[in-house]
Amino acid sequence: MQKDEKYTVYHGLLCPKETHSMDSFQYFEGFNMRDDDVIAVTYPKSGTIWMQEILPLILNGGDFTPVHTIPNWDRVPWLEETRAALVLNNKPSPRAMVSHMPYHLMPPTFFSSKAKVIYVARNPKDVLVSSFYFHQMASFLDDPGTFEEFFDKFLAGQVLFGKWTDHVKSWRKNNLGDRILYVTYEEMVKDLSGVLIRFSNFLGRELTEQTLEQVVSHCTFTTMKTNAMSNFSLIPRDIMDHEKSPFLRKGIVGDWKNHLSPDQEVKFNTVIKQEMADSDIQFPWDED
Numbered sequence: 001m002q003k004d005e006k007y008t009v010y011h012g013l014l015c016p017k018e019t020h021s022m023d024s025f026q027y028f029e030g031f032n033m034r035d036d037d038v039i040a041v042t043y044p045k046s047g048t049i050w051m052q053e054i055l056p057l058i059l060n061g062g063d064f065t066p067v068h069t070i071p072n073w074d075r076v077p078w079l080e081e082t083r084a085a086l087v088l089n090n091k092p093s094p095r096a097m098v099s100h101m102p103y104h105l106m107p108p109t110f111f112s113s114k115a116k117v118i119y120v121a122r123n124p125k126d127v128l129v130s131s132f133y134f135h136q137m138a139s140f141l142d143d144p145g146t147f148e149e150f151f152d153k154f155l156a157g158q159v160l161f162g163k164w165t166d167h168v169k170s171w172r173k174n175n176l177g178d179r180i181l182y183v184t185y186e187e188m189v190k191d192l193s194g195v196l197i198r199f200s201n202f203l204g205r206e207l208t209e210q211t212l213e214q215v216v217s218h219c220t221f222t223t224m225k226t227n228a229m230s231n232f233s234l235i236p237r238d239i240m241d242h243e244k245s246p247f248l249r250k251g252i253v254g255d256w257k258n259h260l261s262p263d264q265e266v267k268f269n270t271v272i273k274q275e276m277a278d279s280d281i282q283f284p285w286d287e288d
């Protein structure tokens, strides 16, 4: 199948047709944001489904029912995807959702509301690797080709939702004040408990020590991998083939070291550094 058969192009961004449509974008643009909505924003492969697990538990004070009974795509839907219109209107507040959209494309009511945002960033080298395997297992994405080929496409931004650098920069230049919290995937891996406390404080929720421990334990990579409501095992194999690569693949920091050659590392760092030169964002992996 040709690439254009698999993707819808929205404001220059490649979005899979399997999950995005003109109707879903129309719903997105006219979305009626509520002041107590919470949105986790990510560039793809940066920890989106992790946030779909975490957010309901923080917002509902540690009630595990939704994470055990509702698939992640309906529990915390992608705002721009087809499921949003089917689930979000009827969801009681506070609603949690995720989005891969850049800041400037967010719907008008997002800007006029008080909805809160948690922006999760991940080392782009690990995003590249994670994405390469995702393309192998998801039949609704184009074949990534060799790692070398995919590497070039990633740096050129010819991938889902465009360039990583454009995405992270778009969410830093904003007028959101204290409505936005920044976190990295790496911080979540290193100290999930500490990050969950930051999330709870940001969202004005308090978890008891015991609940916090239970939530941390439920949201580990190994536990999530066995949760059928979160590991995409409910999706037919011809759409997602976990034999080729599981969606919850490794869940580690630094897998790029097993994939990039020294030359690729230099090239990658040079391009990202150049593109980030007009911003003052510091990431923990900048020195890697």
Ligand code: A3P
Pocket (backbone or CB within 6 Å): 042, 043, 044, 045, 046, 047, 048, 049, 050, 126, 129, 130, 131, 133, 189, 219, 220, 221, 222, 224, 247, 248, 249, 250, 251, 252, 255
């Ligand atoms: P890997 O492919 O490196 O394993 P997204 O949800 O944005 O598509 O991101 C998917 C990536 O997040 C995958 O990375 C997946 O394994 C990782 N991930 C999901 N849940 C995780 C968890 N609980 N702990 C660590 N990594 C997790």
